[in-house]
Amino acid sequence: MRFKQEVSPVLELMFRVLVGLYSLVSYLPYLLMRSSDSESLSECSRRVKARSVSAHPEGPYRDMSALKTLSMCMQPEVNTLDRVFEASVRRYPEHDCLGTRELLSEEDERQEDGRVFKKVILGEYRWMSYDQVYREAREFGSGLTALGQKPLTNVTIFCETRAEWIIAALACFINNFPLVTLYSTLGGPAIVHGLNEAEVSHIITSKELLKTKLKDILLEVPRLCHIIVVDDKLDGGSVYARGISVHSMSAVQRVGAQPENASRQVQPPCASDIAVIMYTSGSTGIPKGVMISHSNIIAGITGMSERIPNLGKGDAYIGYLPLAHVLELSAELVCLAHGCRIGYSSAQTLADQSTKIKKGSKGDCSILQPSLMAAVPEIMDRIYKNVMLKVEQMSVFQRTLFLLAYNYKMEQLAMGYNTPLCDRFVFRKVRALLGGRLRVLLSGGAPLSAATQRFMNICFCCPVGQGYGLTETCGAGTISQLWDYSTGRVGAPLVCCEIQLKDWTEGGYRSTDKPCPRGEILIGGPNVTMGYYKNKEKNCEDFFVGKKGQRWFCTGDIGEFHGDGCLKIIDRKKDLVKLQAGEYVSLGKVEAILKNCPLIDNICAYANSNESYVIGFVVPNQKQLLALAERRRVKGLWEELCNSPIIEEEVLKVITEVALTAQLERFEIPCKICLSTDAWTPETGLVTDAFKLKRKELKTHYQHDIERMYGAK
Known part of the structure; x- marks a missing residue:
């Protein structure tokens, strides 16, 4: 996308002279400071990222450094999620881990049309250290055990994204309780289906969801015995229909902290044990539970981590997407494995202009100033359109300056150069919408349009790692290299997997197509999950084991591989209509x-x-x-x-x-x-x-x- 608008020749000349002088002054120091073996962005972009390891255009395609990188990243002794977190606790015991903003006040605000919206004023983030999170997770796990939860027996989290979600999940990983995840927005029948199919007796939820979703379906879930509510303001010991006991999370932790419970022997998980049964959001019908082992998730997050350079305790991640979605869960586990801070938010409080933030107070991004963020294309499309609407409302001078800077930066990025002057004086306010410190924006869930991706690159001054993956592959498949500023592509295969194309003759896609081989995308590797829970027919349809013993998943998406080994999603079998x-x-x-x-x-x-x-x-x-x-x-x-x-x-x-x-x-x-x-x-x-x-x-x-x-x- 390039903006076209009649601009004053004088203003354009002044702009060109200004940036030309800056480029001239800064170019010599750049050459002197640049090492002889370093590559420019344009040189990196032209590099071959993956290639077919067979002699055939269908693949399989593999990252050029896959075998070397994966062996360096995966440690044999850290092969389960509880051990991954324990390793981080040993390295960063006092470092901030999970943060939640304090609620200072809330009030009803009446709109001109008579509607009433609830607005909040939030304070600073309050942080729990890695050591504190680990201690609370162990106490909660011991408390669940005291309430009758057994190892290798399913327990459900049905809750909004918040710190307690991760603490409960860590408790399950430590005690080998397979964790069943359900979206908080699911309807009653889908919730009943998931709870009954997984045969859960314990569910972890919030006070709001208990009141609005669970209360009305309890009689339809006969095995359910205990409801644990994460909110503080709840008296433990309440009894619901059929004698179901309701406890607060803090009360369960107090039970777990008692000496006789805290000293109980924990049965640790094995790498092949189920860590999560993740129910999909059901875009094509009734939700399916995907069985994900500890080794599956570790392979997936290892592949993702390799594409994000310099991850460490200096990074802050903002968590607001549903943790029941594989993208958010994987992103947060990547952060926990590298000592990053995770500050929690919601779509209604993310920015200063968000719907629940009272005018004049700060949204979560302004306070946290995250360096890492994940987003689905729908959210980035909204940001893009809102900013463009504000650009249209600018004065002629401001709008012209913005469009000149936008097009100039697009030219520079295409040549592999940065534009610090434009970033500082033109795009600073736009960048401040997401805190001003963002260095990596990960996009997943669906293909991101080229226009939106280019806009995020330019206006937010950070690379967009567009990724492709599914619940069935632990969210891992591809992520574009952060120095690759091409658009419309999802990057090369991650180091944890390889990708093959399968001819789909009905749709007219073949690996022999020119100039790019095309076909249905098959993903194989240790990140490919164990299959669907209690659904043998669907398992046989979508999963298979290859000749070399590697597990593969048939995605149903149609892709094409470009000459540099990057994948582009071009279609979906179920979206094609004759x-x-x-x-x-x-x-x-x-x-x-x-x-x-x-x-x-x-x-x-x-x-x-x-x-x-x-x-x-x-x-x-x-x-x-x-x-x-x-x-x-x-x-x-x-x-x-x-x-x-x-x-x-x-x-x-x-x-x-x-x-x-x-x-x-x-x-x-x-x-x-x-x-x-x-x-x-x-x-x-x-x-x-x-x-x-x-x-x-x-x-x-x-x-x-x-x-x-x-x-x-």
Whole structure:
């Protein structure tokens, strides 16, 4: 993406002269300080990162340094997650480990439309040291044992992301309790399914989730005996339906600290024991439990760590994504293995402008100033659009300066150079939105658009490590090298795995394709998990063991390998629909392109094989849609605007223009759309916690509109 706008020739000349003088002055010291054997960013980007280890273009593809690096990183004696954390406790006993902001006050704030939002004022982060976290985890584990929890017997965490989640997880790892994770946004039937399938008797949750989600389904979970609530303000010993006991986490820890319980012999796990049964968010139906061993996770986090240079106790990570998601859990375990600080947050308190932060007070990023952060593309897309809206509202001089600096930095990055002058004077305020110290931003969960990735590189002055992985591979597969500023790719295979392409002739993808081999992505290695819990049929379908005894997972995603060994995700088997005339449409590709349209906050493309055209459901950007309505002199409330045929037609014109500019084929462009009055959030059940579309639920939700747009066929 390059901004095009008429600018004053005089202002552009002044800008060019200023940065030219700075470059001239700084270039000589740069040459003198640069060692003769060091590579520039452009030289690193051109380097071959991975290659096929066979003579065939389908692979398998492996990182150039895979065998050497993995053997250096993995220590035979540190082969379970409890030992990984114990090693960190020995190295950093007094160092800050987990931090939570103090709640100073909260109040209701009435909006102009009459709605009431709860706003909070938060204080500084309060920290627990590595030694304190370890002590609390041991006490909690001993307390669970005193309540009847047995080794190799499942225990569930159903809770929002917070320090207590990790403490409870560490307690399970230490005592060899397989940890069952459930998203806090799951609906009642999905929760019941997970708890009953895993046969849990103990569940760890929050006061809020107990009240809003668990209380109503307790009679449907006959094996459940104990509920442990992580909140402090709860009296232990409460009794619910069927005699289920409710305890506070602190009360369980006090029981575990008693001498007779603290001195009990712990049965440590083996590397092959199940560490986590992670239930997916169910984008294609009922959630599936993925069995992940200790050795699987250690291989995965070893591969991830290798792509993040200089990890250590000087780093601070902000944790706000669901810990029941493999991306967040893996990222936090990477941090705990390297002595980093983890400060907890939420999507509602992340930045100064977040929905729950009272105007004039500070969001979590401003206080923590993280150096490491993970994000899903949906969140980065929102940041990108919000900043661009503010740029449009700047004065002509400010906007021109921003666009000149943006395009100049893009040119410099392409040549492998940094732009410290622009970073300091132009992008400093944008960078401050996420604390100002960010040095690594890890993107996962879905492909990140090239426009958003370039924006994050430029405006937040830090590399974006775009990654690709699945729950079934411990979140590990690929991560782009931090010095690789190319866009639209997910990098080379991590050192813990290798990737092979499998021909998919129905979709027209083959490893013999030119110029790049293409096919379904298969991931093999020690990070590939043990399979689905109590689901042999699906295990046989998605997992297999290769000729050399290595375990492989069939992802269902379509990729292509570039000449330097980097992977690009280009399609998904389940997203490919054949239209009536025989053309194949990749719904994911259409959505990825159209989400760059400022009018669109989210979109789901839909096609029926019995029809000749694509339709779409759109969550419009409120500010952009209201501005469009004002230009077209259409008046009405928000719901009336979204249901207005005139506005619908105008939005479709904008979408079509964006699609044609991006060179979509005519048959790929939605011919009709439906505007949604409400955003799609995990709470609505229309997207997962990683904001992936739930196509089945979306189809059901918009069935009436589908019939309307297809002429009631």
